[in-house]
Amino acid sequence: MNYLFIGLGGVLGAISRHYIFTQFENKITNFPYHTLIVNIIGCALIGILAEIFALKSNLPYQAKLFLITGFLGSFTTFSTFALDNVFLIEKNEMIKSLVYTSGSVLSGIIVCFAAAYGTRFFLLDKA
Numbered sequence: 001m002n003y004l005f006i007g008l009g010g011v012l013g014a015i016s017r018h019y020i021f022t023q024f025e026n027k028i029t030n031f032p033y034h035t036l037i038v039n040i041i042g043c044a045l046i047g048i049l050a051e052i053f054a055l056k057s058n059l060p061y062q063a064k065l066f067l068i069t070g071f072l073g074s075f076t077t078f079s080t081f082a083l084d085n086v087f088l089i090e091k092n093e094m095i096k097s098l099v100y101t102s103g104s105v106l107s108g109i110i111v112c113f114a115a116a117y118g119t120r121f122f123l124l125d126k127a
Contacts, residue, residue, distance in 0.1 A: 005062045009070020017075050042079030046072050050083055 017038055024034040046068060053064050072079050081104060088097040 002062065002065050005066040006070040006073070009066040009072075010074040011070075013071040013074035016071075038076050039078040042072055042076035043082040045075075046079035046083050047086070 020038050020041070021034040024037050049064075049067050049072070053059055053068075085097050085101060088094075088100060
């Protein structure tokens with residue numbers, strides 16, 4: 001049953017992300033405002049929701065699965081990245097936060113580039 005809550009939240013998160021992308025897509029400047037807006041909203045929402053779930057222990061676990069894992073998981077994973085850093089900073093783990101942040105950003109870009117290039121290479125090689 002938990003997977004149903006995650007799935008329903010995921011559907012709504014994906015639809016919401018697409019809606020925001022279509023509303024804020026800027027083809028003139030080529031700057032990803034739509035992604036920035038989604039990530040900022042996601043970070044705000046996960047911060048709010050994490051606090052609500054931490055402070056209101058009587059809330060059902062399925063609500064957390066629906067909102068955080070499902071909705072925000074498909075809306076943006078950047079929100080989870082930000083919350084992870086908040087936890088590290090609150091624990092005064094600045095070095096770990098720096099390593100996590102730089103490692104996540106650099107590896108994300110490198111892996112994305114490698115996957116795109118590898119896929120492009122594989123598909124062009126087969127043509």
